[in-house]
Amino acid sequence: xxxxxxxxxxxxxxxxxxxxxxxxxxxxxxxxxxxxxxxxxxxxxxxxxxxxxxxxxxxxxxxxxxxxxxxxxxxxxxxxxxxxxxxxxxxxxxxxxxxxxxxxxxxxxxxxxxxxxxxxxxxxxxxxxxxxxxxxxxxxxxxxxxxxxxxxxxxxxxxxxxxxxxxxxxxxxxxxxxxxxxxxxxxxxxxxxxxxxxxxxxxxxxxxxxxxxxxxxxxxxxxxxxxxxxxxxxxxxxxxxxxxxxxxxxxxxxxxxxxxxxxxxxxxxxxxxxxxxxxxxxxxxxxxxxxxxxxxxxxxxxxxxxxxxxxxxxxxxxxxxxxxxxxxxxxxxx
Amino acid sequence: xxxxxxxxxxxxxxxxxxxxxxxxxxxxxxxxxxxxxxxxxxxxxxxxxxxxxxxxxxxxxxxxxxxxxxxxxxxxxxxxxxxxxxxxxxxxxxxxxxxxxxxxxxxxxxxxxxxxxxxxxxxxxxxxxxxxxxxxxxxxxxxxxxxxxxxxxxxxxxxxxxxxxxxxxxxxxxxxxxxxxxxxxxxxxxxxxxxxxxxxxxxxxxxxxxxxxxxxxxxxxxxxxxxxxxxxxxxxxxxxxxxxxxxxxxxxxxxxxxxxxxxxxxxxxxxxxxxxxxxxxxxxxxxxxxxxxxxxxxxxxxxxxxxxxxxxxxxxxxxxxxxxxxxxxxxxxxxxxxxxxxxxxxxxxxxxxxxxxxxxxxxxxxxxxxxxxxxxxxxxx
Numbered sequence: 001x002x003x004x005x006x007x008x009x010x011x012x013x014x015x016x017x018x019x020x021x022x023x024x025x026x027x028x029x030x031x032x033x034x035x036x037x038x039x040x041x042x043x044x045x046x047x048x049x050x051x052x053x054x055x056x057x058x059x060x061x062x063x064x065x066x067x068x069x070x071x072x073x074x075x076x077x078x079x080x081x082x083x084x085x086x087x088x089x090x091x092x093x094x095x096x097x098x099x100x101x102x103x104x105x106x107x108x109x110x111x112x113x114x115x116x117x118x119x120x121x122x123x124x125x126x127x128x129x130x131x132x133x134x135x136x137x138x139x140x141x142x143x144x145x146x147x148x149x150x151x152x153x154x155x156x157x158x159x160x161x162x163x164x165x166x167x168x169x170x171x172x173x174x175x176x177x178x179x180x181x182x183x184x185x186x187x188x189x190x191x192x193x194x195x196x197x198x199x200x201x202x203x204x205x206x207x208x209x210x211x212x213x214x215x216x217x218x219x220x221x222x223x224x225x226x227x228x229x230x231x232x233x234x235x236x237x238x239x240x241x242x243x244x245x246x247x248x249x250x251x252x253x254x255x256x257x258x259x260x261x262x263x264x265x266x267x268x269x270x271x272x273x274x275x276x277x278x279x280x281x282x283x284x285x286x287x288x289x290x291x292x293x294x295x296x297x298x299x300x301x302x303x304x305x306x307x308x309x310x311x312x313x314x315x316x317x318x319x320x321x322x323x324x325x326x327x328x329x330x331x332x333x334x
Numbered sequence: 335x336x337x338x339x340x341x342x343x344x345x346x347x348x349x350x351x352x353x354x355x356x357x358x359x360x361x362x363x364x365x366x367x368x369x370x371x372x373x374x375x376x377x378x379x380x381x382x383x384x385x386x387x388x389x390x391x392x393x394x395x396x397x398x399x400x401x402x403x404x405x406x407x408x409x410x411x412x413x414x415x416x417x418x419x420x421x422x423x424x425x426x427x428x429x430x431x432x433x434x435x436x437x438x439x440x441x442x443x444x445x446x447x448x449x450x451x452x453x454x455x456x457x458x459x460x461x462x463x464x465x466x467x468x469x470x471x472x473x474x475x476x477x478x479x480x481x482x483x484x485x486x487x488x489x490x491x492x493x494x495x496x497x498x499x500x501x502x503x504x505x506x507x508x509x510x511x512x513x514x515x516x517x518x519x520x521x522x523x524x525x526x527x528x529x530x531x532x533x534x535x536x537x538x539x540x541x542x543x544x545x546x547x548x549x550x551x552x553x554x555x556x557x558x559x560x561x562x563x564x565x566x567x568x569x570x571x572x573x574x575x576x577x578x579x580x581x582x583x584x585x586x587x588x589x590x591x592x593x594x595x596x597x598x599x600x601x602x603x604x605x606x607x608x609x610x611x612x613x614x615x616x617x618x619x620x621x622x623x624x625x626x627x628x629x630x631x632x633x634x635x636x637x638x639x640x641x642x643x644x645x646x647x648x649x650x651x652x653x654x655x656x657x658x659x660x661x662x663x664x665x666x667x668x669x670x671x672x673x674x675x676x677x678x679x680x681x682x683x684x685x686x687x688x689x690x691x692x693x694x695x696x697x698x699x700x701x702x703x704x705x706x707x708x709x710x711x712x713x714x715x
Contacts, residue, residue, distance in 0.1 A: 062525055067490075070484065074490060110465075111679075147684055
């Protein structure tokens with residue numbers, strides 16, 4: 001058995017490494033966006049790429065998200081693999097027409113003759129004290145658009161693996177990067193970074209018997225913390241990290257819920273019309289006879305993302321998760 | 335030496351005097367739309383080219399008439415006619431080399447057909463069987479684009495990518511006057527100019543965005559003037575003068591190919607028919623205006639020139655008409671056949687590999703189709 005030297009690394013470093021490895025492996029991979037060149041991106045994820053691969057391959061564009069994604073469409077038509085950065089979640093909205101009317105459906109419009117291998121990197125979510133328009137969780141919009149894959153990493157290794165898989169995919173992939181986890185460190189083997197399983201596989205981060213927390217992205221560490229805290233109450237919580245919202249891994253999720261009989265979906269974005277409703281419906285449809293309680297949701301409130309001084313009240317935290325799990329318990333006993 | 339003296343650079347350098355980045359004068363369009371037919375410039379035009387343009391105009395007009403007739407027979411869901419604009423359509427296609435790319439909008443079927451796309455495949459979107467009937471790579475024609483101006487950044491990206499790969503490919507992107515108000519128009523022109531991408535933007539200013547006249551669309555002196563703000567030349571051309579449009583576009587394409595960057599061409603033309611067969615143009619414009627433009631018909635303009643110079647006799651005219659008639663008869667016959675569609679194709683091209691969710695839905699539809707089939711078998715028995 002070979003020993004693997006694990007070192008602490010940040011998610012941002014793993015993402016940079018994924019871009020660099022993808023660019024080195026395939027000359028058709030091009031990075032473009034606002035500030036991605038000389039500055040290396042406002043989160044430094046594209047740091048060093050322009051110096052290493054030239055400004056033709058890591059390009060500072062004019063400040064125009066529709067233009068960035070729209071030109072990426074033309075580049076992909078000509079055989080390149082563009083990776084675009086949207087800088088902040090809410091800055092991506094001007095590009096939605098390109099995303100929805102062209103990126104997501106070009107393969108379909110042309111009956112498979114013109115696939116678009118575009119990766120759209122969107123730093124998303126709150127918890128970093130950002131002012132308005134810097135903390136949105138926009139995953140429901142992407143999930144509701146057929147033709148897109150939507151992935152979101154929660155660990156350093158997955159950040160590397162999912163971004164590599166996204167760039168390698170012949171279909172457009174939206175990579176939602178939880179910016180609150182950019183600087184969180186975990187152990188990773190930078191000497192031999194591994195691509196992740198094919199896009200669309202969830203993973204059980206923590207096994208348990210009492211209930212399943214179904215979550216993704218920035219809420220994964222919160223759920224793991226909640227699961228630890230729940231031990232004091234005598235609850236043994238399982239945590240499933242979805243990693244991919246589209247395609248959705250019904251198999252892993254339902255296998256877990258069938259084992260535990262109870263489920264709570266946890267995410268930052270609003271609950272009305274949010275991902276949790278879809279997930280709860282899918283789980284209910286498939287696992288109804290295994291459920292001891294209704295599937296519950298812990299989500300952000302249904303309001304425009306709050307100002308930073310109030311965001312802690314909005315974001316799903318350990319206490320709210322535990323209170324919700326307690327409700328599950330209560331529902332089960334009565 | 336005092337500390338202040340040691341810090342010789344303490345005094346900030348004065349800001350540089352402001353300089354314009356580009357001299358705007360050479361970028362400005364002519365005061366009048368450029369014309370060839372009926373002017374001295376016509377003598378310079380290649381007779382062979384003029385005859386080719388003529389044959390294509392006649393064919394294009396016939397195509398418009400035939401396609402409009404097909405909407406009345408229920409064979410086309412909708413048809414946005416380009417009658418009156420054929421010169422722009424034809425010149426656009428003929429100004430390109432085979433390796434170049436065309437990015438059409440929904441009214442540009444004629445340009446698409448003139449690039450070599452099968453006339454029936456060019457109508458697939460408008461017929462309603464599939465969104466794009468042709469392979470975009472076969473003739474280097476992007477899918478007909480329905481959202482306004484969103485295909486323009488695609489043209490910029492493709493031209494930019496081609497240049498990065500060392501290919502001398504030019505992209506020609508077509509848009510209407512209404513489309514110039516869209517954000518994507520602005521972003522595409524700005525990107526193209528900053529990147530000096532080999533792109534030509536052709537605005538067919540046909541006077542109306544459905545019902546809204548140009549005066550309510552823009553306050554610019556002309557749409558070609560918009561080019562100056564991006565740092566690219568604007569050209570204004572008579573869009574009904576096929577020779578002029580061809581010359582201006584060929585110049586712009588050559589300039590782009592040689593590394594001169596993008597050009598914005600405004601072709602001033604008129605939409606003789608309504609926006610589509612579903613539109614009532616009498617609500618927003620008078621017959622007198624339409625009649626004025628009928629007198630400036632692109633086919634008549636070219637025919638007059640060719641006839642005056644002895645380049646077109648009755649036989650040549652008849653042969654252009656015959657070729658157009660043959661095309662129309664073939665189009666009619668093939669469009670009158672019912673499209674054969676496989677419902678399972680709905681799932682075939684959403685992703686390279688269908689998601690598990692799509693596979694479930696695929697199974698549902700398959701079961702529905704089998705049940706339908708079984709019912710029909712039962713009825714037949």
